[in-house]
Amino acid sequence: MLYIFDDFVLDPGRRELRSGASAVAMEPQVFDLLVHLIRHRERVVSRDEMIESIWGGRIVSESALSTRINAVRSAISDNGTEQRLIKTLPRKGVRFVGDVREEQKLTEATSVSPLERRAVEIIDAHRTAEDLPALALPGTAMIEGYSEALSPVEPTPSGSRHVLAPRATVAAIAAICVLSLGTLTWGYLARSAESGRRMSIETAAKLIHVSEEIHMNSRENYEAARALRQWAVDLDRHNAEALADLTFAIVTGVLNHWSENEVADLHAADLTLQDALSIAPGSMKVRGAQCHILRAMRQYEAAIKACSELAQSFPKYAFLHKEVGYDRLMMGQPNEALAEFLEADRLEPNSQLRWSWQQGIGVVYLMQGQDQKAIEWLARAALEAPNAANPVAYLASAYALVGREQEAHEALVHYRKLWPNTTLETFRPSIGTAAFNSKMQRVLEGLRLAGLPE
Structure with missing residues (x-):
């Protein structure tokens, strides 16, 4: 379940609070307290309830409790004076009083979520000005003007260089589209069966730009960035920057143990890097990717x-x-x-x-x-x-x-x-x-x- 209020999106499942495209840094207890207040926003939450829920009933000083409440307010751009979102009721407790909209998260990777549909709507709103073809929803292709469901993604053979987490290719990409469209208008994103899903070099460059805005500091962000970079490489296999970015993403997954198959991923990253080196051997980014993969291969002196x-x-x-x-x-x-x-x-x-x-x-x-x-x-x-x-x-x-x-x-x-x-x-x-x-x-x-x- 997502909780949407003001300019914030609270995702308890991922333990993330986002404001626009940025994640808001929060200590674990502060995050848990915000979740509890929003989930019980229909009533006042007492001091004892907060201590029981967040601290497991341990003894907590008034100052420690006040510090956490103030930290929650600070994270959501509120304060103790205005109390715009979190209101203190003396001798009773606190209550979240902001307007909250709930949205259900879909677990099926091929389902079209409101976020994905909104991404399509926003992109389509720009296409007329740029004289671009119509756009299909994620998981569909435009064939003779009609949207047709694509076949399920088949597992990639272990020898292929196209190795990405399928679950990130739909929902994560659509989410990044929405977060990035304030400053970036995408090109033609529809995948066409007749053209073999080929898109323009310009679109690949835009995908690279979007992917580089994602901080790969969590498994979810890594999967989203890797999916976008793989997509860019599929569009333009002669783009050394795209190949280097994909190498960085794959290796980051290996080093942080987000990879589901480290051996296969390192092999895929090495092949991708070799392609990049053959195109732009003097590129700072390409050679930086080379340093990165050498560490993942534990060749420390060579790195x-x-x-x-x-x-x-x-x-x-x-x-x-x-x-x-x-x-x-x-x-x-x-x-x-x-x-x-x-x-x-x-x-x-x-x-x-x-x-x-x-x-x-x-x-x-x-x-x-x-x-x-x-x-x-x-x-x-x-x-x-x-x-x-x-x-x-x-x-x-x-x-x-x-x-x-x-x-x-x-x-x-x-x-x-x-x-x-x-x-x-x-x-x-x-x-x-x-x-x-x-x-x-x-x-x-x-x-x-x-x-x-x-």
Whole structure:
């Protein structure tokens, strides 16, 4: 169920609050409190009910409760003075008083949701001015002017380069269409049976632009970005930028364990990269993708060499320092890794990738026993990428190691909502060298204290 109010969309299933195209960063308890207030908006929610629902009945101070309520208000552009959306009733509790519209989420990947239909309506509204053909709903093709259902997607042979998550190709793409149409008018998006579903090179370029606006900091965002990039490559296999972007997306899925078949995906990414290198061997983005895949293949020394050489030509490319940082970390060289992460942060302090090197900085400090510094950096990473999972897990470990048990428990609960089956034995953000694995023991001890099962 989606809850829509003001300019916000609340999705409890994905644990996301979005304002337009942007995700709103929220701490787990703050998010849970907002969900509870909206679900029970027909009445006043008492202090005791909030404590029971959000804290499980544990003793909570008035100041802690007030802080969480104020954080909820801040996240939805409200405040204690106006109380436009959340109203406090003295000695009774609080109530969500904003207008809320509920929309049911469809689970069938081939079903046409209101969001998808709206995407078609918006795109079609622009087509007359651009003299574009009519548009079909996702899951259909235009044949002689009529919309006809397409056959179900068949599993892709393991040897094919066209490897993507089918569930992302309909709903996720339609959602991104809606989020992006404020600044971007798409070209002809209908798939035609007669033309073999070929679209223009211009449309492929626009798909690339849309996909690059998606922050791949959650499984859902990764699947959406990968689907769009695969689509762009299918339209224009001679576009080196599209091929590099697809390589980045596939490798990101492997490194974050969002991939359903890591071996097949790495093979697909390698083939895609080879095509890109054959077209534009000197491209910064293509060679950056090469650095990325070498880390996923655990060829750390080769990755460091490739990234360092590329940095000579592109000294302001922060991504390279992030990559070398993780390569150094995997080799058990935390001090060298820290220097690279900090340099990435200096070069691009506002990058959408910032959470990834903030996480790296936090992990280094955690391994070195500088837990307060670790908490500061990991908290930033968790706020910027709450559904990336690993930053929250590391934060739980750091909290536990300094005795902040409640916060450690809360962070771990959030992590296990994303990865419910993880244990200490299976927790593996990446597989490094023996030196790295040795330094990870302190991190695992923190997770053990936080409550991650054996």
